[in-house]
Amino acid sequence: MSAEFDITETLDVKGASCPMPVVKTKTAIDDLSESEVLEVLATDPGSMSDIAGWASGTEGVELVDQEEGDDVYKHYVRKTE
Amino acid sequence: MSTDTPDASADDAPSRAELAARVDELEDALAEATAEDDGKKMSIIATKGTLDMAYPPLILASTAAAFGYDVTVFHTFWGLDILHEERSKDLKLSSVGNPNMPVPNAVAALPGMDRVTTKMMEKKIADNDTATIEELIETSLDMGVEFQACQMTIDLMDYDEDNFYDGVTTGVGAATALQDMADADIQLLV
Numbered sequence: 001m002s003a004e005f006d007i008t009e010t011l012d013v014k015g016a017s018c019p020m021p022v023v024k025t026k027t028a029i030d031d032l033s034e035s036e037v038l039e040v041l042a043t044d045p046g047s048m049s050d051i052a053g054w055a056s057g058t059e060g061v062e063l064v065d066q067e068e069g070d071d072v073y074k075h076y077v078r079k080t081e
Numbered sequence: 082m083s084t085d086t087p088d089a090s091a092d093d094a095p096s097r098a099e100l101a102a103r104v105d106e107l108e109d110a111l112a113e114a115t116a117e118d119d120g121k122k123m124s125i126i127a128t129k130g131t132l133d134m135a136y137p138p139l140i141l142a143s144t145a146a147a148f149g150y151d152v153t154v155f156h157t158f159w160g161l162d163i164l165h166e167e168r169s170k171d172l173k174l175s176s177v178g179n180p181n182m183p184v185p186n187a188v189a190a191l192p193g194m195d196r197v198t199t200k201m202m203e204k205k206i207a208d209n210d211t212a213t214i215e216e217l218i219e220t221s222l223d224m225g226v227e228f229q230a231c232q233m234t235i236d237l238m239d240y241d242e243d244n245f246y247d248g249v250t251t252g253v254g255a256a257t258a259l260q261d262m263a264d265a266d267i268q269l270l271v
Contacts, residue, residue: 015210019144023220026147058148 130159
């Protein structure tokens with residue numbers, strides 16, 4: 001099942017380690033409008049658990065999808081309010 | 082001896098109207114309590130100023146801010162050095178008393194060894210693209226974290242409020258920290 005969504009912005013945090021992927025995702029999503037989707041590209045393996053945890057514990061955002069690619073972890077976060 | 086009377090007579094039982102009034106009262110009280118407490122809060126007390134111990138409060142503070150928490154970090158004793166603009170860029174790591182370091186204590190105690198272990202750690206931080214202390218402070222400030230510098234230790238260490246990063250709150254003491262802790266959902270001493 002592949003999710004259907006348009007990517008509004010892409011945030012590249014490749015190379016950055018904890019806590020920067022989450023912190024920068026939060027800052028980037030603040031600049032989006034409701035229902036827009038942010039793509040986050042990270043190389044930190046911890047970002048899989050961290051961004052999922054952040055999205056579920058934070059109001060106004062929703063994790064749409066996560067992909068583990070070749071050395072790059074992709075996260076898709078929608079702003080819900 | 083018990084005053085409980087499970088088979089109380091119908092006369093003592095509250096009426097439907099009384100119960101409805103009580104429910105309304107409780108609903109009002111609940112609404113008030115949740116309205117006052119809608120923002121999540123975290124309070125951290127940072128007491129250590131070595132390179133390794135400066136990280137946990139800053140990482141947790143910036144991450145909690147990303148979760149939408151209202152964060153206060155109260156820095157006292159050596160924790161003040163994390164907020165000291167000059168000293169924060171030159172925090173040291175001691176190999177003495179840390180059995181995880183690859184250096185025996187007898188060697189670690191030699192003059193200059195702290196500089197060696199600090200350089201080692203700084204290199205690892207740079208190689209791993211781990212954020213520097215300065216980056217974490219600037220990021221946390223941008224995200225609205227409130228850094229407080231304990232006034233008593235500022236005086237004790239002979240620091241000046243101009244020594245700290247812009248945006249750091251000075252002139253606060255234990256009562257301020259306690260108030261923050263009492264209001265917070267998460268309280269940590271580092």
